[in-house]
Amino acid sequence: MAPTKAPDSSRRSDRSRRAIHDAALALVTEVGYRRTTIEGIAARAGVGKQTIYRWWPSKAAVLMDAFLDLAGRAAEDAGAGPGSGDTGESAPGIPDTGDLAADLKLVLRATVDELNDPALEAPTRALTAEGIVDAKLGAEFVHKLLDPQLALYVTRLRAAQEAGDVRADIDPRIALELLIGPLMHRWLLRTLPLTHAYADEIVDYAVGGLAPRA
Known part of the structure; x- marks a missing residue:
């Protein structure tokens, strides 16, 4: 008889983590953050409550990890999205075609699409709101999610400075x-629709003020 292969505990653990991530994101989308519970x-x-507490101290921590995992998967699925290709780039995700306004419009339009995506909107709002009252969670949200994205803009703008734009x-x-x-203000308050046209106008207004004066 062939020897019985021992169960792969790491694969089982990965499946459980993914199931917990997916469950957290689904519940936040369906019932909201306040009504989402560890139970x-x-x-x-399909796991025991003790399994979750073994890996995370709170539902906010579960949602944070789930959202980071979702963002990572979205980036992998995007593949040849903004910033890829042979035209050159200042950093992953931010194209540098030599036309600053066009590059920024491309990225801001993609941001509009993400903020309007139902799969991303609910967890993003939940983490943003919870981060206001939970300083530790808020700092983690900024450090792990926002700062890396904002750094891409800084890099592209510095390249534009070097080019004299x-x-x-x-x-x-x-x-x-x-x-x-302005993009986040409109999204948070839900005052008016968040559209590509609005993103383009923001870029036009901002770049007009950043350009060198004659």
């Missing part, structure tokens, strides 16, 4: 807030 996540994932005296970290700030 509900465990039942949806942006004033040498601007601070790229402040300048990027002219692009991201």
Whole structure:
């Protein structure tokens, strides 16, 4: 008889983690963050509550990991998205075609699509809101998710400075807030639709103010 192969505990663990991630994201989308519980996540994932507490201290921590995993998978699925190709780029995800306004519009339009995506909107809103009252979670959200994305804008704006397309005296970290700030403000308050046209206007207004003066 062939020897019985021992179960692969690491694969079983990975399947459980993925099931917990998917359950957390699904529940937040369906019932909202406040009504999502560890018990509900465990039942949806088909695992014991103690399994979740062995890996995470709270539902906020579960959702954070689940969202980071989702974002990573989305980036892998995007593959040849903005910033890929042979035209050259200042950093992954930010194209550098030599036309700053066009490059920023491409990236901001992709951001609009992500913010309007039902699969991403609910967990993003939940983490944003919870991060306001939970300083530790908020800092982790900024450090792990926002800062890496904002760094791409800084890199592209610095390249534009070197090319003479942006004033040498601007601070790229402040300048990027002219692009991201209005977008997030409209998304958070839900005052008006978040559209590609609005993203294009933000870029036109911002780049007009960043360009060198004659």
